[in-house]
Amino acid sequence: MKNFDIVIIGGGPIGIACGLEAQKNGLSYVILEKGPIVNSLYNYPVNMQFFSSSEKLEIDEIPFISKEAKPRRSEALEYYRRIATSNKLHINLFEKVTSVSKYENEFSILSDKNTYKSKNIVIATGFYDIPNLLQVPGENLPKVSHYYNDPHFYSGQKLAVIGASNSSVDAALECYRKGAEVTLIIRGTEVGQRVKYWVRPDIINRIKEESIQVFYSSTVKEITKDTIVINTENGVETLPNDFVLALTGYKPNFTFLEQVGVTFSNDEKKIPTYNDETMETNVNGVYLAGVICGGMETHKWFIENSRVHAKMIISNIKKLKE
Incomplete structure (x- = not known):
């Protein structure tokens, strides 16, 4: 003792x-x-x-x-x-x-x-x-992670990034630049105001030029082996998907x-x-x-x-x- x-x-x-x-x-x-x-x-x-x-x-x-x-x-x-x-x-x-x-x-x-x-x-x-869990079916699949490390892993993959904070925006931009096909899913109506001031314009411009797809006012409904299903303003969307980064805090x-x-x-x-x-x-x-x-x-x-x-x-x- x-x-x-x-x-x-x-x-x-x-x-x-x-x-x-x-x-x-x-x-x-x-x-x-x-x-x-x-x-x-x-x-x-x-x-x-x-x-x-x-x-x-x-x-x-x-x-x-x-x-x-x-x-x-x-x-x-x-x-x-x-x-x-x-x-x-x-x-x-x-x-x-x-x-x-x-x-x-x-x-x-x-x-x-x-x-x-x-x-x-x-x-x-x-x-x-x-991590703050999504509490949706499929969240426990191996392709879903609540932590992000290296963008190289997602190169050439269909990647859904969930969240609008610094961590999710950094991940979306880095993975896009390493060749991932990135979809950003945001519960609110815009990219978070607390995102680093030198990064926020970057993600907004990538969204405007459609290099990164974004769904605002949207939430995840379900994750399956090959898709992610989201609730959007225009109804339910089912997207082909290889990996999910649920960076929700x-x-x-x-x-x-x-x-x-x-x-x-x-x-x-x-x-x-x-x-x-x-x-x-x-x-x-x-x-x-x-x-x-x-x-x-x-x-x-x-x-x-x-x-x-x-x-x-x-x-x-x-x-x-x-």
């Missing part, structure tokens, strides 16, 4: 920031990450470019130098990995937390490898693990939060209850950091505006310990 002042669940940029802050303040800690360092960033598309500039992705005032003003996935992986290794952070990779229990003033954190004791836990697990692990005892201040949006000055939840000793604070509003918190959570959390824990 290992005992720490803080157990940090999640080894993404904000989890790493919390570890750095704990280390600077002389608090014992361990970061538990179920995958590789910055697992969620690792699972981003290979060609992904951030909306934020590199200085806004910096943590602990460690310079992030990138070739372009807005860095790419590979540069971010290198940046956060070097921070973790050069600072000798205590981070256990490929170790998944399975449960958290509280006895009096101490938590017992059980993983698939060890058991830990701590008076404080920080949940910085992000939101990239659980993701959500935090609310079940885990509930298991820990965290309540929600807004049940519809599943916004967790926490003190916005300390980031402590309704459960004493349980803190939230990063995008998980926004519940279903995953567009509210990013690295650039949640990196301050680390200082807020560690400052409060140190104050209570003294």
